[in-house]
Amino acid sequence: MDFLSLLEQGLIFGIMAIGILISFRILNFPDLTVDGSFATGAAVSASVLMSGGSGIMAILAALAAGFVAGSITGLIHAKGKVDGILAGILVMIGLYSINLRIMGKPNIPLFAVNHLFASKEGNLLKIVMITIVVKLLVDLFLRTHAGFVLRALGDNSRVVEGLGIDPGNFKILGLGLANGLVAMSGGLMSQYQGFADISMGIGTLVTGLASIILGESLLKRFGFVAITTIALVGSFVYRVILATALHYGLEPSDLKLVTAFILLVILILEKKVGGKYARV
């Protein structure tokens, strides 16, 4: 596997990692919805493309669909008072059926339709541009009043309530945003690999977490680094590690186990070292 395609994949999955950063790190909410919403993004993107939409339309539709999926998890948790992990699992399972409905079959090949990466040229430039736009928009958002409220909410919801703000509404907004980005990443990935598959989302949360924690371990020595940068760098490094594992003879089907193992090792090391980021 060459360096450029690793970079391309790292950036596409990096958008997913930014989404998980919002739910897991900022909202302090381990959100399993993402295992469903990543595939939802792919499914929605594929169906938009199949009905003649453009590649950009397809990923914007994926973003919207992911936002709705995340909001539903937020609604179940905030208004229905269901435990966060359980709310995510419920929506993830529900999404499996919905994704199949959207796609109509478990796999849609996209080789015959026009999309963002239909011609093999200029892919890296397109991916870099999309990723940078997403990263900058998220950076800007986190500096707004609404962004501050989200950051405060994950850390100390009493302060948020004390400010006269309904914490529930902002949990819903935050989870919507997080899953919107995850679904957008799923939509991009399906175009990049040329097909959408119902099983695409499996392991999304763990992959995202591994990327975030890798990014944090690598970048925390540099003082203040934007968290979106952490997600993107971590996502790329994670792809390099997976490619290395494949190079040394592991099968692609072993990669989930490798991911789980990498995450486990980092988590234990962080707890042992008592790292600043050992908040899992």
Added chain:
Amino acid sequence: MLEFRKIHKSFQTLHGEQVLFSGLDLSIQKNEFVTMVGNNGAGKSSLFKMIVGDMQPDDGDVLLENQSILSMPTHLKKARIGKVYQDPAAGTVGSMTLLENMALADRKGEHVSLRFAIRKSARARYGELLKDLGLGLENKLDTPMRELSGGQRQTVALVMATMKTPQLLLLDEHTAALDPKTAKLILDKTQALVEEKGIMTIMVTHNLKDALTYGNRLIMLREGKIVEDLKEKAREQFSMEELLAKFYLPVV
């Protein structure tokens, strides 16, 4: 004005029904700084809980500025109330900087929007505000709150709770977790802030000396009843000995 009208509240216990309040009436005027004392179970926390909506009375009403607040959604109620907790970590966001915390408090009551949270003039303005406290906090604007000491955090919590002058300020043993020197510092700041802004305030404390030193009205609760309510002259003439004797009166 804050009013409790004919409050009734009882709890189910293993030994049957236990009555806490049976028709409690209490009204607190604007410009009153009430210090509230009483043993555990006297009903201090229950009164606070009824104000912020964590507990509903069986009967009666709670009014803030002549408006019943019992059925108001919690966050709307809290928009009008400032509260400082016993735990210094509770009133501020640890992972955000002092500047960011101040900016959040500065926007209390505003519709949450996509405007940048920190106004251009903010840094200078907060700097001035913090400088007046004399703790050197104006040099820590970019420090995450969790890296500040308990006393510093509690001072910031107090400043944040009063930044947008609330209709009512609730202080829930807000110096109990601090060393005596820091506690005194914060109590002095509290008194100064409350007087300067003329905020109606209730301070719950277990320290009888503080209860007599600070504020301008002292209320002692026992078993859900007001057993002492001292204002002005009566409060000035009340001695620590009398207060202690009253506080430790054997329960009949």
